[in-house]
Amino acid sequence: MSSRTNHRKRVLSGMRSTGKLHLGNYVGALDNWVRMQDQFDCYFFVADWHALTTDYADTSRIKQNSVEVLLDWLAAGLDPERCTMFIQSHVPEHAELHLLFSMITPLGWLERVPTYKEQRENIAEKDLGTYGFLGYPVLQAADILIYKGNFVPVGEDQVPHVELTREIARRFTLIYGSRNNVFPEPQPLLTPAAKLPGTDGRKMSKSYGNTIMLTDTEPVVRQKLKTMVTDPARVRRSDPGNPDVCPVGDLHKIFSDPSTIAKVNEGCRSAGIGCIECKGWAADALVSILNPMQERRKKYEDNPRLAWDILEAGTARARKVAGSTMNEVRESMGLTQNFEGRTNAKGSE
Ligand code: SF4
Numbered sequence: 001m002s003s004r005t006n007h008r009k010r011v012l013s014g015m016r017s018t019g020k021l022h023l024g025n026y027v028g029a030l031d032n033w034v035r036m037q038d039q040f041d042c043y044f045f046v047a048d049w050h051a052l053t054t055d056y057a058d059t060s061r062i063k064q065n066s067v068e069v070l071l072d073w074l075a076a077g078l079d080p081e082r083c084t085m086f087i088q089s090h091v092p093e094h095a096e097l098h099l100l101f102s103m104i105t106p107l108g109w110l111e112r113v114p115t116y117k118e119q120r121e122n123i124a125e126k127d128l129g130t131y132g133f134l135g136y137p138v139l140q141a142a143d144i145l146i147y148k149g150n151f152v153p154v155g156e157d158q159v160p161h162v163e164l165t166r167e168i169a170r171r172f173t174l175i176y177g178s179r180n181n182v183f184p185e186p187q188p189l190l191t192p193a194a195k196l197p198g199t200d201g202r203k204m205s206k207s208y209g210n211t212i213m214l215t216d217t218e219p220v221v222r223q224k225l226k227t228m229v230t231d232p233a234r235v236r237r238s239d240p241g242n243p244d245v246c247p248v249g250d251l252h253k254i255f256s257d258p259s260t261i262a263k264v265n266e267g268c269r270s271a272g273i274g275c276i277e278c279k280g281w282a283a284d285a286l287v288s289i290l291n292p293m294q295e296r297r298k299k300y301e302d303n304p305r306l307a308w309d310i311l312e313a314g315t316a317r318a319r320k321v322a323g324s325t326m327n328e329v330r331e332s333m334g335l336t337q338n339f340e341g342r343t344n345a346k347g348s349e
Contacts, residue, residue, distance in 0.1 A: 011040040011189070012149030014047040014088065015073075017066040022211035023286070024204030026076060027196045027254060032153060034077040042083035043147050043318060046070060049088050049095070053136040054126050070307055072214050075297035086314035088143065093322035097142035097329065101168050102135055104175055109167065110134050114160055141165040144186050146322045151189040162188040176332040182325070194254050197247035201229040215294065218287045225283045230275045231268075241268045241275075248275070248282050255285040 013033065015021075021030065036042055046066045052059070066087050078085060088094055110116065111134070120128050144152055144165050152162050169183035176182075197203065198210025205211070212224055230248055234241035243249025243264050252264050260281050267273030300307040330336050 008039070008041040009150040010147060011036055011042045011151045011153060012144045012147050012186070013042075013153050014045045014050065014143060015069055016051045017046045017048040017062060017069055017087075018051065018206065019061070019065040019068045020213050020215055021069060021072040021076075022204055022206065022213050024196045024198070024211065025072075026214060027194050028155070029153070029191065030073065030076045030078075032191050033073075033083075036153065037079060037083040040151065043149070043321075044073065044078065044083055044085050045091075045143065045318070046085075046087045047143070049139060050136060053130070053132045053139075054123075054128065056127075056130070056132065067304070067307065070311060071297050071300050072293075074300055074307065074310070075214060075293040077293075077296070080310045080313065084314045084317045086311060086318045090311070090315045091146075091318050091322050093319065093326050094139070094142050094146055096326060097146050097322075098135070098139045100329065100333065101138050101142055101145075101172070104171055105135075105138050105141075105168055109164060110137060113137050113164060115157065137161050137164050138168070141168045145169055145183045146325050147318070148184050148321075148325060149186045150184065152186050153189045153191050155191055159188050159190075162186060172332075182328045182332055195250055196254065197250050199224050199228045199247075201247045212286065214290060215297065216290065217294075218283075218291070221286050221290065222280075222283045225279045225286075226276070228279065230279075234268075234271075234275060237274050238271050240271045243268045248279055251282045252278075252285070255289060256281065257285075260285065 013029070015025070015029065033042065033044060046069045048062055048066050051062065051065070070085060070087075073085060074080075116134065116137075120133075140161055141164060144162075145168070152158075152165075154162055166185040169185050172183060173181055198205065198208055199212070200208065200210040202208050202210060212221060216224070225248070228248055231241035231243070231246035233239060233245075243252065246268070249264065249268070252261050256264070263273070264278055264281065268278065327336075
């Protein structure tokens with residue numbers, strides 16, 4: 001794999017180990033990852049340590065949740081021959097780099113990260129008053145820089161995190177003045193965020209209980225669609241509607257073929273079709289995407305060892321790269337473990 005991917009720019013991205021994924025995760029990130037694996041040298045990790053920054057108390061499902069995420073990745077088409085997949089905590093070098101970065105990152109940088117303030121104010125039900133939560137952008141910086149990632153696919157709201165990663169990289173170089181620049185500065189790769197509503201019309205999210213899961217069977221998908229909210233203007237079958245303000249219309253725009261989208265547009269606005277018929281077409285489109293995913297997933301569910309082997313191979317590849325970066329970091333900081341060699345970071349022997 002390495003000879004084939006050496007010339008490619010490297011992409012780093014992770015997903016929290018939240019258990020099974022939903023269509024919002026697919027549209028917001030995973031679908032894009034599947035396409036990127038042929039363009040870039042991709043490293044994708046299940047971020048179990050990041051999950052601990054907001055949910056540290058109950059770890060009973062953390063391993064299973066990580067595996068579920070991996071199974072959904074494989075189901076969606078991530079291919080171990082074309083990308084590297086692993087679980088963050090299986091590569092402890094991330095933690096070492098996080099520790100070293102935490103020494104040089106000013107508190108003010110972390111306190112001004114927009115999501116930090118926002119989440120502390122808005123998420124009352126979780127204990128976010130921990131060092132781990134404040135420091136998670138530092139861990140993110142370690143996750144990215146340890147692989148010398150060139151690009152990080154992110155949504156608009158995550159751009160400040162990538163900027164912080166770049167600042168940490170610059171500060172490291174400034175302080176330890178390494179002869180070689182250890183860390184290239186990664187660039188954000190903006191992911192166009194398709195609007196994916198949940199069944200209640202709000203953003204699809206597990207915390208709203210409005211999700212369609214990648215593992216939902218056809219009857220479940222059809223049932224969820226049946227109760228999905230529509231354009232409120234269509235009270236009666238004879239009332240014309242507008243797919244642009246209807247969550248089902250949004251699903252069509254993402255998943256249906258152009259001729260179905262045209263039929264929906266025309267039929268909804270003229271009251272030529274009913275919502276039940278329209279929802280049936282949306283369900284058809286979803287099922288045709290989910291069925292092949294579920295077939296792929298089944299292969300790994302029936303033989304979990306296969307998935308674990310993929311993880312182990314990915315971990316080995318990731319640790320090789322991470323280990324080599326850490327050698328450079330220790331060298332730059334005068335922390336080498338060799339008896340001989342430099343004794344301080346500035347290069348005196
Ligand atoms: S016909 Fe379709 S797009 Fe129009 S309101 Fe009903 S469900 Fe929404």
